Amino acid sequence: MKRKPFILIAGFLACLVFIAVAGSIYAAPAQDAGQTSGENDLRTRLEHLEKELEAERNALDKDRESREKELEEIKTERRELAGRLLDEKIELERLKKRGEELKKEEKTLAIEAGDLREMMTEFLAGGRSTAERLDIHLSEIPADEQYVSQIRQVLQNLPEDPDSVEPEAFLNNLQLLSDALDGAHRDANSICVRRLNIRTADGLLEEVKLLSVGHVAFAYETLDGGRVGLALSSPADASGYRWTEELEGDVAREVQQAIAQVEAGGSGLASIPMDVTGGLRADALLHDETLAEQLGAGGPVMFPLAAVAILALLVIVERAWWLYLRNADRTPLVKRVLAACGEKNYEEAERSLDKADGVVTRTLAACLRRREQGARAMEDGIQEQLLHELPRLRRFLAGLAILAAVAPLLGLLGTVTGIIQTFGVIRAFGNANPGLMAGGISEALITTATGLVIAIPILLCRGVLRGRMEKVLGDAERHSATLLNMLSKDG
Numbered sequence: 188m189k190r191k192p193f194i195l196i197a198g199f200l201a202c203l204v205f206i207a208v209a210g211s212i213y214a215a216p217a218q219d220a221g222q223t224s225g226e227n228d229l230r231t232r233l234e235h236l237e238k239e240l241e242a243e244r245n246a247l248d249k250d251r252e253s254r255e256k257e258l259e260e261i262k263t264e265r266r267e268l269a270g271r272l273l274d275e276k277i278e279l280e281r282l283k284k285r286g287e288e289l290k291k292e293e294k295t296l297a298i299e300a301g302d303l304r305e306m307m308t309e310f311l312a313g314g315r316s317t318a319e320r321l322d323i324h325l326s327e328i329p330a331d332e333q334y335v336s337q338i339r340q341v342l343q344n345l346p347e348d349p350d351s352v353e354p355e356a357f358l359n360n361l362q363l364l365s366d367a368l369d370g371a372h373r374d375a376n377s378i379c380v381r382r383l384n385i386r387t388a389d390g391l392l393e394e395v396k397l398l399s400v401g402h403v404a405f406a407y408e409t410l411d412g413g414r415v416g417l418a419l420s421s422p423a424d425a426s427g428y429r430w431t432e433e434l435e436g437d438v439a440r441e442v443q444q445a446i447a448q449v450e451a452g453g454s455g456l457a458s459i460p461m462d463v464t465g466g467l468r469a470d471a472l473l474h475d476e477t478l479a480e481q482l483g484a485g486g487p488v489m490f491p492l493a494a495v496a497i498l499a500l501l502v503i504v505e506r507a508w509w510l511y512l513r514n515a516d517r518t519p520l521v522k523r524v525l526a527a528c529g530e531k532n533y534e535e536a537e538r539s540l541d542k543a544d545g546v547v548t549r550t551l552a553a554c555l556r557r558r559e560q561g562a563r564a565m566e567d568g569i570q571e572q573l574l575h576e577l578p579r580l581r582r583f584l585a586g587l588a589i590l591a592a593v594a595p596l597l598g599l600l601g602t603v604t605g606i607i608q609t610f611g612v613i614r615a616f617g618n619a620n621p622g623l624m625a626g627g628i629s630e631a632l633i634t635t636a637t638g639l640v641i642a643i644p645i646l647l648c649r650g651v652l653r654g655r656m657e658k659v660l661g662d663a664e665r666h667s668a669t670l671l672n673m674l675s676k677d678g
Contacts, residue, residue, distance in 0.1 A: 311345065311346065314341075314345060314360075314361070314364060315345055317364065317368075318338050318341045318345065318364055318367075321338050321367060321368065321371060322335070322338045322339060328405065328428065329383065329385050329397055329399070329405050329407075329418065329428070337363045337364075337366060337367045338363075338364070338367050340360075340363060341360045341363050341364045341367070344356060344360050345357075345360050374399060377399075378398075378399065378400050378449060379398075379399055379449065380396055380397065380398050380399075380446055380449045380450040381396075381397050381399065382394060382395070382396060382397070382410075383395065383397045385397065385407065386430075387407070387409070387414070387416055387430055387432070388416050388429075388430040388431055388432040388433075389432075393409060394410060395407040395408060395409050395410065395416075396408045396409075396410065396446050396450065398442070398445060398446045398449060404418065405417075405418040405428070406418065406442045406445070406446070407430075408442065408443055408446050414432050415432065415434060415439040415442045415443060416430040416431065416432045417430070417431055417432075417434060417438070417442065418430060419431055486601060486604060486605065486633075486634065487604075488597055488598075488600055488601035488604065488634045489601070489633075489634065489637065491597050492594065492597050492598065492601075492634070492637050492638060492641060495590050495593055495594050495597065495641060496594075496641045498590060499587060499590045499591075499594075499641070499645045499648075502583045502586060502587055502590075503587070503645075503648045503652070505583065506582070506583055506584070506587075506652045507652065509579075509582075510580075510652060510655040510656060510659060511655065513544055513545060514545045514546055514547070514659045515545070516662075517543065517545055517547045517548060517662070517666075520539060520540075520543055520548065521547065521551065521666045523536075523539055524536045524539055524540060524551060524555075524670070525669065525670065525673060527539065528555070528670065528673055528674065529673065533555065533558065536555060537552065537555055537556070540552040540555065545659075546576045546579075546580065546659050546660070546662075546663045547659070547662050547663045547666055547667075549572055549576065550569055550572045550573060550576065550663040550664075550666070550667045551666060551667055551670055553568040553569060553571065553572035554568055554569050554572075554667050554670050554671055554674070555670065555674070556568065558674045562671065562674075562675040565671050565674060565675070566671060569664075569667045569668075569671065573660070573663065573664065573667075576660075576663065577660070580656045580659060580660055581656065584649060584652060584653055584656070587645055587648070587649040587652070588649060590645055591642045591645040591646045591649060592642070594638045594639075594641040594642035594645065595635075595638040595639055595642045596638070597634070597638050598634045598635040598636070598637055598638020598639060598642075599635065599638065600634070601633070601634020601635065601637075601638070602632075602634055602635045604634075605632075605634065
């Protein structure tokens with residue numbers, strides 16, 4: 188469309204050139220008649236060309252008008268686009284301003300979100316701390332297992348990271364914590380009797396009637412009414428409580444009457460023999476334990492310890508009788524024997540030695556019997572007799588050393604079994620209640636102490652007996668050497 192006007196103009200100029208050439212030819216004198224018809228044809232063509240030129244001119248005019256109209260439409264469209272561009276620029280500026288406002292709002296929301304996250308973290312920490320304190324408090328009193336399980340469920344499910352909080356689960360945990368707090372508060376401000384499964388003074392899980400005076404004092408009565416227990420404060424530097432059933436008859440009856448009165452909902456005053464200060468010591472209510480009861484608390488390891496003690500005692504008595512009575516000091520007898528040998532009264536000396544008993548006398552007699560065989564034979568007789576006497580002197584001393592070593596090992600075994608029992612209680616109940624652990628700890632300490640009490644005297648007695656053995660052996664060697672020298676000179 189853009190190249191068409193130039194083609195028309197070129198055609199128009201060619202037509203003009205052609206007309207000029209044709210005019211010049213027409214003006215020239217005709218040569219003959221045949222040229223006239225050519226001129227007519229030329230005129231006809233020229234007229235035809237003029238018509239075509241006019242048609243082209245009209246087409247050019249129409250095309251120009253169409254171009255102008257199209258140009259006008261383009262201008263109109265350009266004006267519309269300019270207006271729209273202006274509107275877009277205005278909208279862009281508005282959006283930029285809105286974007287800046289949104290950034291400011293985002294910063295504000297981020298600050299508020301940080302504050303809310305910090306508040307949520309503090310709230311979760313406070314809830315966990317409350318649940319932990321309540322769990323510790325309930326573990327130190329005979330509490331309802333329902334509250335304990337609720338608190339431990341809250342501690343297990345309550346998240347530490349606020350980003351991992353699920354709204355529904357969080358609300359359920361809050362409800363559980365609130366119910367446990369309400370129940371603990373209600374129990375702490377009331378006197379009631381409930382049926383609970385608790386560990387009694389025997390360490391057995393039993394269903395009892397539990398009398399609670401708030402969270403201050405507790406007592407129980409077994410369902411058969413045969414046993415009554417009273418809660419005592421734990422020993423010094425320990426938390427929790429412990430039960431005792433070793434009560435005087437009047438105290439037990441008063442506890443039973445109080446439980447019956449509260450359970451029946453009766454009005455009036457109830458006498459409850461409890462130490463609300465928690466400072467009453469166990470021996471204020473318990474009778475003094477005998478030695479047999481204390482040893483019995485050591486557990487089954489006490490039986491082999493008792494066997495070791497009895498066996499060691501028998502050995503010590505036998506060795507003391509043999510070393511101190513049958514081998515008493517023979518110095519006066521030895522002097523008489525040496526005097527008789529000095530007078531060459533050997534038969535009298537042999538009779539004196541045969542009447543007495545002991546290592547020294549038997550060694551001297553062995554030397555004296557070989558006096559006629561020479562000094563070497565007498566010396567061999569002394570050595571032979573000493574070799575026979577040495578096992579008798581050392582008899583059972585090695586066994587005493589073994590018993591002295593076994594006793595503390597058995598005590599250590601009792602310690603291990605007691606600690607195992609203690610950790611079994613901790614594993615079963617999940618807390619360190621001294622009342623429940625007292626049996627295992629008592630067994631551990633009693634067996635250790637008993638093993639040491641047995642081993643120390645055994646070691647001391649073995650040392651004394653060994654010293655006596657060495658003295659008897661030394662006396663036999665010394666007196667026999669004296670007799671050997673005397674008989675060698677006489678020979």
